Amino acid sequence: MPQSRRFSHTRQGRAAAASGRHDVGPGLLVSWATALAVVVLAACAGGSSPDSTMDDQRLQDFATRYTAAWSNHDAAGVASFFSEQGSLTINGGAPAVGREAIAAAAQGFMTAFPDALLEMDSLRADGETIEYHWTFSGTNTGPGGTGNRVRFSGFEAWTFDAAGLVRQSLGHFDEAEYQRQVARGVDVP
Secondary structure (H helix, E strand, C coil), X not given: CCCEEEEECCHHHHHHHCCCCEEEECCEEECHHXXXXXHHHHHHCCCCCHHXXXXXXXXXXXXXXXXXXHHCCCHHHHHCCEEEEEEXXXXXXXXXXXXXXXXXXXXXXXXXXXXXXXEEEEEEEECCEEEEEEEEEEECCCCCXXXXXXXXXXXXXXXXXXXXXXXXXXXXXXHHHHHHHHHHCCCCC
């Protein structure tokens, strides 16, 4: 069974430190065994030099910068985290393949929600996949928008290429709840 780790800013994440995990940065918890697993996984993905591995701090930095690109409404910036032929699939739909298509998919959300904010909730490694958990909030005031606020959570399951860029992202969120919020809104704290 593959090792799994969770990077978290939650009380549960801090409690995990008491059970053999080590705090290696602000809000970043990891066991030494799983840190080694990440290095091995990166090597198996085709990278064997130290520059091509995604250690815990680099992964945290990567996810933080990715989150900032979304929150700064920088669609091309979001796409830059993907390999040239990387793909983004949302809820099992048709994949956006290549940076131009990924930027267009991101821009669609940014246009529909001009005040969109993406928050990183946690990162979790499971086998060769990194799960990036997030919460999206915004007001649907783009063209044809309802004017309603939304706040929903989901995650992307990332696999990386040898250069440390996302090769494939499988995004998941509750589509029915999202549609309900777009139609009726939600109270956002």
